[in-house]
Amino acid sequence: MSPPETGPAERPSVESSADRIRVLYVDEPEHGDRVESYLEGADGRFEVSTATDSSEARTRLAERDVDCVVSDDRLPGESGVEFLRRVREDYPELPFVLFAGNGSEAVASEAIAAGVTDYLPRDGADDRYAVLAERVRDAVERYRTEQAAAATERWLRRGCERVTDGFLVLNRSWAVQFVNGAGAAQLGVARDAVVGQRLWDAVPELRGTPVEDALRSAATSVDPTTVETDCGPLDGWYTVTAYPDADGLSVFLRDTTERKRRERELEATRERYEGLVEAFPNGGVFLFDEDCRFTAAGGVDLTRVGLSEEHLLGRRPSEVFPPENAALLESAYEAALDGERRSFEDSFIGRYYHVQTFPIRDSDGDIVSGMAVAQNITDRKEREERLRRQNERLETFARFVSHDLRNPLSVLQGALYLAEETGEPQHFDRCQSAVERMEQLIDGLLAMATDGEEADMSVAAVSLADCTRNCWQTLDTAGATLVADTDLTVEANYVRFRQLLENLLQNALDHGRTASNGDGAVTVTVGALDDGSGFFVADDGPGVADDIRGEAFDLGRSSVEDGTGLGLAIGKQIVEDHGWDIRVTESADGGARFEVSGVTVVE
Template identity: 35%
Template sequence: MVPGSTRNPSDYGPVDVDDVGGAAPIHVLHVDDDPARVRLSETFLDEHIDDVKVSTDTDPYEALERLDDLDVDCIVSDFDMGAMDGLEFLESVRERRPDLPFILFTGKGSEDIASEAISAGVSEYLQKGGGPEKYALLANRIDNVVSQYRAERAAERYQERVNTVYERVTDAFFALDADWQFTFVNEHGRELLDREKGELLGKNVWEEFPAALNSQFEDEYREAMVTQEATTFEAYYPPLDTLFEVHAYPSEEGLSVFFRDATDENRIRRELHREKELLERVLETSPVGIVVADSEGELVRANQRALDLLGLTEEEVKNRTYDSSEWQLTDEEGRPIPDEDYPFSDVFERGVSKTDVRVGYDGPDGEWSLLTVSAAPIHSADGDLERVVFSVEDVTEVRERQQELEAENERLEEFARTVAHELRNPLDIAGVRVDLERRERDAEHLEEAAVALGRMEDIIADLLALAEQGKVVDDPEPVPLERAFENAWSTAGTGAAYELADDLPTVLADESRLRELFENLIGNAVTHAGEDATVRLLPTEDGFAVEDDGPGIPASERERIFETGFSTAEGGSGFGLSIVERIAEAHGWTVDATEADDGGARFEVGDVQFVEE
């Protein structure tokens, strides 16, 4: 057999010049609520772009209605357009024309708008101003994005034509007679051999393709003719720099040869081999234990980390199933897990994944450890279960540390309760004595003493709250932020006002502690901003924020305001914001003090888990 040539892409037909830009006029839709601005764009764009058509609109809603009927190459849009801003307009455009170039050309420039525009997927962001040269720059940007857009569309259309041809292709074929002369070559064979049919028919294969002599091609063909047995092989033909897959069928009359270009397949096989080697290295060096089971639950593979965690050899693992009675599994408290509660049965029976399941494991050395196990099924293209992959991590030390922290918190609570008890008794007595004395005579120092005693009572209450709020929240529930805030406000006893954003989410939290977090932030706002303040609750990207319109927090003090006992208000206990921080940390949240847009104080709570409604 003689190998064939690769096919030239030009065989699939010429490329339309208009497909890659240049020949067709550039059609621009400019949307700006300033009529004078769009008139300027028509003038200057026509001056700087050789062949351009500019359509304009001062209303983004009308522009959207026209978009389906306009064959535009690019949209240029202002940002501030009244009822719909430029980014909202972009979002509506993307719903209709996902890939259409979109340039935000705005006089309202800021780093925030630029960042948001880029994140939203604008093709270019350009600020107005600067005179006619700004329109020259705009024209250049339009030309660039349209050229790229048209080139991409042309490439897609060209690829579609190529794919259509490939869908009709069958194997290349030629036939040789007993004298090794070509008797037939199909069209695909002609292409792969890079020769015209008339050049080959009736000609000797070894004379037309001399590089095939003394090669695997000659050896295989001659052996097939001698033995009269079919042969299949892969061989490389240097003149065409191509690897061919060949199927040759001999007869007394000659040889029938089916062949195809296998160069890419061989490359893919090499790449797959490299990928397999990479996965093997990742598997063996992973800090996480990996165990693989087949569809019947028999364990077929375990990496070294898994063997170390389980205290078994690879052979011992492979002799077990995922639910073998040899596994000594318990719950987190060390109690044996009944068969009916086995945590991974659903993975095999229903094809569902399991994540971060904690089980106790009695190893062969008698040591008990706490493991976190996740299991994920792998299905075939037909949806049949093929494999289940388990990941195993030892969290014994993590659990022990958690228990130590819980014990430490309990000790702190007990200490706080003891201190509160020991202080409250004498304070109660002192308070009664002061009250009796005030009844007998009116003295200014007695009034101050009563205030001081009340202040000490508040400090004790705050101390108890601070100790209580450090407990980790381990069973959060969905809580609407609006409800928790309004419940907190109802007990604030303030004449201040509050505002709630429209799109406040529902979060996972301990509702009573979230309410107390809001109570302390509200109290802090009223204390520092006054009774005529307005307190606002707003959503953020990863949580929520509470801000006021008061004097704000000096930058030099923002690092200290969460310290226990630190207060900038006269008579303040310095516990309120410490309690806020403890509640946030107990939920796994972060809390930061910053500045509101109007200069007031702003507290941002992040890393909050939202609940999809």
């Protein structure tokens, strides 16, 4: 076994298996064989090796782990006590039993002075080997216990030195038993100078401070005592925690000066923003900490959406807002705490907000908090939405105008030609009717484009048959036949209702004339629905294929080569503006049939 050093070098023998006791016996061979035989026979834990002189013994000690040395008092060339002294030079704690064959009180006294663990005469009672075994067992167990305790103490001391908090141990007389490096630095003393002194003598400035009060309180208690104080003698804020036990106190000193400084700065920052938070006029202002938890909240919109500062404080957005809002907010809050500013829009309970998030920094430039400002932009968003819808309607109306004026303009052109050719008055009458119809369309469409969704939708009783015949007069109906034998009267806006009928009639003419006979002979029938809920416009043309009926009312959808795809879309819009429903199906003659239901019928 190699000579131990202080610290871990001693551990091989300390950590020997508890099931083995390795003994090195040094004496003449005949005695060595006898001791080996007896010890190993008496207790299976013993493993005995022998050496005949001190030189061989020291070699064995350097080569293997030994738990105990047993030696005679007389060895070749030197005495057992002299051998003991040599062993103690390299192994000061290793158990050493002097099993003296020629012992005396003088030898025993000399051995004790040299550091022997135990002394036992070899000659004497018959049970001397049993006593030897017992002495060796006791010595090894005691040695192992002491070494384990010493190793544990060293480990604890190393651990105490690694911690950044100050740590000291006081006995019941207030004497410092141990202080780590951090603790000595905090107390402003040298470790070697303070250990063994009463704390009040080593650091007299602590007298009369909250630290002394906390330590004295802990000394008379069974529970730990903690105090946080601005301790002048320690030059800063400290949290002092004392743990009492039967031997005294274990005291931890944590320097919280920097944390307190940051807390004061954060509080000052909070106070600076408090007025803004409480009185923000059009939205809300929020402060949040490093965990994205709200530390302050205010603004007139909080109560409007059912929130309060009390409900928000200490909570994260995910604990307050719906998931879709919380995910966006927490991402922005975390970015703010990383130094990133963000700006985005969000909606909550029917309101729209422009949200800005940014970090709040202390005097050192470190981020100590985050802030979010949510400005209510609901009015602006609603104006934008109204403008968007109005622009869409204007665009649609522009197409409506180009489409709906086409029919009376076509009639006007044809009537003018016939009037010039024949001079017959009825052609001029048709021209006048076409012009009047164009004026009605223009006035109505301009009103809708100007007023948007608030366009005049006043209703009155309108005869379906009369309105249909008036529409027929403004269309190119050459070769077509109208059947409108109905007395149905409905509540409708006359201008829009006539526009609807014209588009449905024109659609029947355009598509009906694509029949295989090619002569333009199409019959258009207008009448009441059997259930009394509205009316229909049907033709005997080729009809609408099943696979495209769902697209019949889409803008730009037309099955006619030169069609605009606007007529039915315009018609559907007029139907919906009245609160009615429209659908396309097949007529009795196999053509197209458009049914408008949900209509208020005048009896």
